[in-house]
Amino acid sequence: MALPIMKNYINGEWVESNGTQIGNIKNPATAEQIAQVVFGTADDVEKAVQAARKAFVQWRETPPLTRARYLFRIKDALEENFEDIARTLTMEQGKIIDEARAEIRRMIENVEHATGVTTLMCGYTLEDIAKGIDCTGHRQPMGVFAGVAPYNFPGMVPWWFLPYAIVTGNTYVLKPSEQVPMTQTRIFECLDEVGLPDGVVNMVHGSKDVVNAILDHKDIQGVSFVGSTPTARYIYKRCGETGKRVQALGGAKNIVGIMPDAKLNEALPSLVTSFFGCSGQRCLAGSILAPVGEAADLVVDRFVATAKNIKVGDGLSDFTGMGPMASSAHLDRVLGYIEKGIKEGATLVLDGRDCKVEGYPEGYFVGPTIFDNVTPEMTIAKEEIFGPVVCVVRCKTLDEVIKLINTRDFANAACLYTDSGTAARKFKYKVLPSMVGINIGIAAPMSFFPFGGAGNSMFGDIKGHGQEIFHFFTDTKVVIERWF
Numbered sequence: 001m002a003l004p005i006m007k008n009y010i011n012g013e014w015v016e017s018n019g020t021q022i023g024n025i026k027n028p029a030t031a032e033q034i035a036q037v038v039f040g041t042a043d044d045v046e047k048a049v050q051a052a053r054k055a056f057v058q059w060r061e062t063p064p065l066t067r068a069r070y071l072f073r074i075k076d077a078l079e080e081n082f083e084d085i086a087r088t089l090t091m092e093q094g095k096i097i098d099e100a101r102a103e104i105r106r107m108i109e110n111v112e113h114a115t116g117v118t119t120l121m122c123g124y125t126l127e128d129i130a131k132g133i134d135c136t137g138h139r140q141p142m143g144v145f146a147g148v149a150p151y152n153f154p155g156m157v158p159w160w161f162l163p164y165a166i167v168t169g170n171t172y173v174l175k176p177s178e179q180v181p182m183t184q185t186r187i188f189e190c191l192d193e194v195g196l197p198d199g200v201v202n203m204v205h206g207s208k209d210v211v212n213a214i215l216d217h218k219d220i221q222g223v224s225f226v227g228s229t230p231t232a233r234y235i236y237k238r239c240g241e242t243g244k245r246v247q248a249l250g251g252a253k254n255i256v257g258i259m260p261d262a263k264l265n266e267a268l269p270s271l272v273t274s275f276f277g278c279s280g281q282r283c284l285a286g287s288i289l290a291p292v293g294e295a296a297d298l299v300v301d302r303f304v305a306t307a308k309n310i311k312v313g314d315g316l317s318d319f320t321g322m323g324p325m326a327s328s329a330h331l332d333r334v335l336g337y338i339e340k341g342i343k344e345g346a347t348l349v350l351d352g353r354d355c356k357v358e359g360y361p362e363g364y365f366v367g368p369t370i371f372d373n374v375t376p377e378m379t380i381a382k383e384e385i386f387g388p389v390v391c392v393v394r395c396k397t398l399d400e401v402i403k404l405i406n407t408r409d410f411a412n413a414a415c416l417y418t419d420s421g422t423a424a425r426k427f428k429y430k431v432l433p434s435m436v437g438i439n440i441g442i443a444a445p446m447s448f449f450p451f452g453g454a455g456n457s458m459f460g461d462i463k464g465h466g467q468e469i470f471h472f473f474t475d476t477k478v479v480i481e482r483w484f
C-alpha cells in the first residue's frame with residue numbers, strides 16, 4: 001500500500017513541495033514506516049508568505065470578535081476529531097495515548113484562551129494629557145508571523161502561538177518538526193474544514209532550509225521557536241540580525257527536590273510521572289532527583305520500586321505506562337548518556353538498557369533508568385538527556401538544592417516537595433527557572449499564564465501564551481490628538 005505523503009498547506013490548498021529530499025516517518029513502537037514527508041524549500045516558504053501577506057490585508061480589518069468566532073469553529077472541529085488526532089500523535093511520536101490526549105486538550109485550551117481577544121487585545125486611553133489633548137494606545141497586528149516547532153509535542157507546541165497570532169489579525173506560516181509532520185497535518189485538515197479565509201494560516205514541512213528561508217524572509221515580522229538550546233540561540237541571533245521579533249524557547253535540565261518533611265505517599269505518583277512521563281522527552285521533565293538529608297534512602301528506595309513497575313510498550317495500548325523514544329537516533333543518544341554515567345562512576349540502580357517489549361522487537365524502547373550518587377559535575381548532571389534517565393544527587397540542605405538548580409546551564413523548571421511553607425517560599429523566591437512546582441512534579445504550561453524558561457532555556461523576553469503573547473503579536477500605536 002502506498003504511504004501517505006504529507007503535503008504543504010498554502011493559501012487554503014494542499015500542495016506538493018518542489019523539494020527533493022524525503023523524510024521517512026516511522027512508528028517508534030514498531031519501527032514500521034507509516035508516512036513520508038517532502039522537505040520544503042525557500043520557494044515553498046516564498047509561496048506561503050505571499051499567500052499570508054495577501055490574506056493580511058482583509059484579515060486585519062476583520063473585527064476581532066469575528067476572528068474569534070473562527071476559533072470557536074476551530075475548537076469544535078478539533079473536539080470532533082480529538083481521538084483521531086491523539087492516535088495520530090501517538091503513532092508518529094510514541095507517547096502513550098493518555099499523554100497524547102492530554103496534549104491535545106492543552107492545545108485546545110490555547111484556542112479557548114485566544115478567544116478572549118476582545119479584552120486581551122485592548123489598548124488604553126488617557127484624556128487631557130494636556131488641556132484638550134487626548135492620548136490613545138492601539139494594539140495593531142503587524143503582518144506575517146512564523147512558528148518553528150520541536151518533535152516532542154507535535155500537537156500542542158505550535159498552538160502556544162498560532163491561535164494568538166491569527167486572532168490578533170496577523171497571518172501565519174508554521175513549520176512543524178520534520179520528525180513528526182502527521183499530527184499538524186491532521187490538525188490542519190480540521191482548520192481547512194472551518195473556512196478560514198485563504199492564506200490566513202499556512203504550513204510548510206521541512207527542516208533547516210525552511211527555517212533559514214523563514215529567518216531570511218523580509219516580510220516575516222516575527223518568529224516563535226521551540227526546540228533545543230543551540231537551535232534556539234541560533235534563531236534568536238538570526239532574528240536579531242534580520243530585525244524580527246523573536247521568542248525562542250530552548251532545552252532544560254530540571255531538578256526536583258524532596259525535603260525530609262515531604263508527604264512521600266502522596267508525592268510518589270506525580271514524582272514518578274515527572275521523570276518518566278512522555279518517556280522523559282519533555283522540556284518540563286524532572287531530570288535530577290535531589291532528596292534532602294535523612295529522607296534520601298527512603299525516597300530512593302520507594303522511587304526505584306515504583307519506577308520498576310512501569311510497563312513499557314506501544315503507546316496505543318491502554319496498558320502501557322511509558323512509550324518508546326521518538327526515533328532510533330534519539331534512542332542511541334539516550335543509551336550513550338547511560339554509558340557515560342556508568343563511566344563517570346554514578347551507581348546504576350535501575351538499568352533500562354536491555355528493555356524488551358513482547359511483540360515489538362524493533363521498537364525504540366529504553367526502560368526506566370536510575371543513577372544514584374550522581375555528583376553535580378558529572379556530564380549526566382549537566383547535559384539534557386531527554387529520556388527516562390534519572391540522576392539522583394543527594395543534598396544535605398535546601399540551600400544545596402537551590403545551588404544545584406542555579407548552577408545548571410538551563411533554567412526551565414524546578415520543583416520542590418515539602419510540607420513547609422517556609423521552605424517552599426525560599427525555594428520559589430531563590431530559584432532561577434521561571435516555571436516552579438510546589439508538590440507538583442511538572443509545572444505545566446497553562447494557556448492563560450505565560451510559559452517559558454530563563455537563562456539558556458529561553459531567548460527573548462515575551463513568553464508563550466498567557467496575556468503577554470498579545471503584546472508579541474501586536475505593535476502599540478500611540479495617537480495623541482487635539483480637535484480645534
Ligand code: NAD
Nearest residue numbers: 149150151176177207208211227228231249250251252283
Ligand atoms: P531541535 O532544536 O533539534 O529542532 C527544533 C526545530 O528546529 C525543528 O523544527 C527543526 O527542524 C529545526 N532545526 C533543527 N536544527 C536546526 C538548525 N540547525 N537550523 C535551523 N533549524 C533547525 O529540537 P528537537 O529535538 O525537535 O526538540 C527537543 C528539544 O526541544 C529539547 O531540547 C527540549 O527541551 C526542547 N523543548 C523545549 C520546550 C520549551 O518550552 N522550552 C518545549 C518542548 C521542547
